[in-house]
Amino acid sequence: MPRSRQFDEQDVVARATELFHRRGYHATSTRDLGDALALNPSSLYRTFGDKHALFLRALDHYQASESARCTAALDDDGPVRAVLRDWLHSMVEPSDVPGCFVINTATELGTEDPEAARRVDAAFEGTTAAIAKLLRRGITSGELPADLDADGTADLLFTTLAGLRVRHRAGHDPQRLRAAVDQALRVLG
Numbered sequence: 643m644p645r646s647r648q649f650d651e652q653d654v655v656a657r658a659t660e661l662f663h664r665r666g667y668h669a670t671s672t673r674d675l676g677d678a679l680a681l682n683p684s685s686l687y688r689t690f691g692d693k694h695a696l697f698l699r700a701l702d703h704y705q706a707s708e709s710a711r712c713t714a715a716l717d718d719d720g721p722v723r724a725v726l727r728d729w730l731h732s733m734v735e736p737s738d739v740p741g742c743f744v745i746n747t748a749t750e751l752g753t754e755d756p757e758a759a760r761r762v763d764a765a766f767e768g769t770t771a772a773i774a775k776l777l778r779r780g781i782t783s784g785e786l787p788a789d790l791d792a793d794g795t796a797d798l799l800f801t802t803l804a805g806l807r808v809r810h811r812a813g814h815d816p817q818r819l820r821a822a823v824d825q826a827l828r829v830l831g
Contacts, residue, residue: 651689654679659700663743666750667697667758698757704743705765716772722780726773726799727827733803734810734819741811745804770800780830787831795829802826 661678662670672693676683690696715729733742744765751758774796780786806819 649679649681649685654681654689655696655699655703658696659703659743660739662697662700663704663746664739666746667755668750670697694755694757698761701743701747701758701761705761708742708744709765709768712769713772716776722776722783722785723827723830725776726830727823730799730803730806730823730826731820733806734816734823736816742807745807746811748804749808766800766804769803770796773799777830790831798829799826 657679658675661675665674670693672683672686675681675693675696676686679686681689686696690699712729715732716725718725718728744762747758748762748766753759774792777786777790777792777795781788781790781792802823806822809819810816
């Protein structure tokens with residue numbers, strides 16, 4: 643008779659997410675996962691298959707929570723420029739785990755891992771679409787110029803965000819990064 647699991651699978655995924663976010667895919671060994679998650683290798687493999695499968699679950703877990711946070715921040719009905727500024731500034735606030743797990747994955751794995759790349763692309767598209775939606779609201783309400791290219795500007799702001807997150811992970815001065823946000827938002831007119 644098989645033994646029942648003695649752990650909460652969602653809790654394990656959440657803790658694995660923190661570890662992969664902090665260390666990256668390549669720098670996190672199966673032994674590191676076992677130690678951090680208090681799982682023996684057989685439980686880890688039986689439940690998740692392998693390190694890569696657990697990594698993808700962790701990336702999905704992070705994206706689901708980060709996507710909800712991003713959507714809530716960008717759905718704020720305040721002035722568009724203020725919503726964008728506050729959201730972008732929040733990306734460079736000091737934290738225990740600097741950077742974004744999705745962007746970290748993009749820079750670490752690039753296109754070498756098609757399954758991770760697909761998730762990264764979906765996350766990037768979702769964020770860019772949320773920015774474009776907010777910009778369209780600003781155009782419709784008259785807060786932003788009628789001739790503003792919402793999609794092109796969303797791409798520019800997302801690219802700015804990605805650079806901010808990489809610089810944040812590299813430990814750059816948050817004050818300089820906030821100043822860069824303010825400069826980038828000048829494109830809104």
